[in-house]
Amino acid sequence: MNADREKWILLVVLSIIWGSSFILIKKSLEHFSPYQVGALRVLIAGIILMPVAVSQYRLFPKKHLKWLILAALTGNFIPMFLFPIAETQVSSSIAGIINSMMPIFVIIVGSLIWKFETTRQQITGILVSFTGVCLLAFGGGEGSTFKIFPILLLLLATICYALSITTVKSKLMEVSSTVLSAFVFSFVLFLPSVIALVFSGFFSTFRFDENNITGLLFVGLLSIFGTGLAMMMNYRLLKVSTPLFASTVTLVMPIVAIIWGFLDGEKLTPINLSEQQLSSLDWCF
Numbered sequence: 001m002n003a004d005r006e007k008w009i010l011l012v013v014l015s016i017i018w019g020s021s022f023i024l025i026k027k028s029l030e031h032f033s034p035y036q037v038g039a040l041r042v043l044i045a046g047i048i049l050m051p052v053a054v055s056q057y058r059l060f061p062k063k064h065l066k067w068l069i070l071a072a073l074t075g076n077f078i079p080m081f082l083f084p085i086a087e088t089q090v091s092s093s094i095a096g097i098i099n100s101m102m103p104i105f106v107i108i109v110g111s112l113i114w115k116f117e118t119t120r121q122q123i124t125g126i127l128v129s130f131t132g133v134c135l136l137a138f139g140g141g142e143g144s145t146f147k148i149f150p151i152l153l154l155l156l157a158t159i160c161y162a163l164s165i166t167t168v169k170s171k172l173m174e175v176s177s178t179v180l181s182a183f184v185f186s187f188v189l190f191l192p193s194v195i196a197l198v199f200s201g202f203f204s205t206f207r208f209d210e211n212n213i214t215g216l217l218f219v220g221l222l223s224i225f226g227t228g229l230a231m232m233m234n235y236r237l238l239k240v241s242t243p244l245f246a247s248t249v250t251l252v253m254p255i256v257a258i259i260w261g262f263l264d265g266e267k268l269t270p271i272n273l274s275e276q277q278l279s280s281l282d283w284c285f
Contacts, residue, residue, distance in 0.1 A: 007241040010233050014249045017233075019256025021226035022092035022099075023264060024218050025084055031215025032202075034084035039196035040216075041080050044223035045231075046185040046193065053186035056179045060187070067171035072188040075164025076231065079157035081196075086150035086157075091266045096257025098154040099250050105162035106247040113163075114170045116243070162247065168235060169243045177235035181228060 028037045061068055087095050107123075110116030172180060197203060206212055237246045 003240045007237060007245065010237040010240070011245075011249055011252070014230060014233050014237065015252035016256055017225050017230045018249065019096060019253035020260060021222055021230075022083075022087070022096045022257045023260035024222040024226060025087050025095075026092040026264070028215060028218040028222060029084055029087060031211055032219070033200055034088055035081060035196060035200040036202050037084040037219060037222075038081035039193045039200060039202070040219045041223045041227050042077060042185060042189050042193040043197065044220055045228040046190040048224060048228055049182040050186040050190075052178060053182035056182065059175065059179050060183060061172065061175055064171050067167055068183065069188055071164045071167045071172060072184040074160040074167070076184050076227070077189050077192060079160050080227075082153045082157035082160075086153040089147050089150040090154075091261055092264075093254070093258045093261035093266050095154055096254040096261075098151060099158055099161075100254050101155065102158045102161050102250040103244060103247040105159045106166060106243050109159070109162045110166045110243055114166050116166070158250075165234070165238060165246055166243050169238050169246075173239060177232050177239060180235050181232045184231070185228065 025037060028040075032040065083095060107116075107118050111118045168180070175183070234246065234249075237249075
């Protein structure tokens, strides 16, 4: 397939998958704690991808191990906990909107750490998007008082994502997207996710009842599509485009997140929507 056409197809599909992840996180939180949702998401993805990781173990990038660990922790572990914790206090729609700041952080992280070039147009985009987020923050969210802690968690998660994708683009492009995903979840993050589940009390309290089975269904969907499959596609998108282009998936994701939130009864104030409009500008294409 033509690389230009492929990157746009991947962008659209990823936007739909990841935009739907926020509502799945919300539904998962109705059955498990934020720490259990994050750990289960990583563990299930690791179990599914384990056969690929074992069969391709010879391709494990030992010389780039530190970069693999950095990309795994910042892109596939830490944010998996930060988003559920934040979504105990803000809606899935708001989480999706704040996540749309990732292109800003890709430009900043890429310029400071990896010396990626930044254009004047991209700087303008930073200012416009930052203004939108300020409107969101001081607008009081969903009609309530401004909740700084969950928003800071969401911003930290977004920065982690930016660090991860710029690291992958700079240091790990020699590994195929499927194998890279398998290594990340099955080799690097499998044990940490099990440890997190132990400390969260999951194994001591879990029972095979209707509540837990329903919760596992939501987390399973989140793990298979929103984690394992989506990360393969994201790594592939990085191969056929730039980190900045790949990060623009977060500008479309809020539209999907808002639609799911609306269907689930969430409400956004006009100022929330104004931030969404600002973030959707196509400055970074």
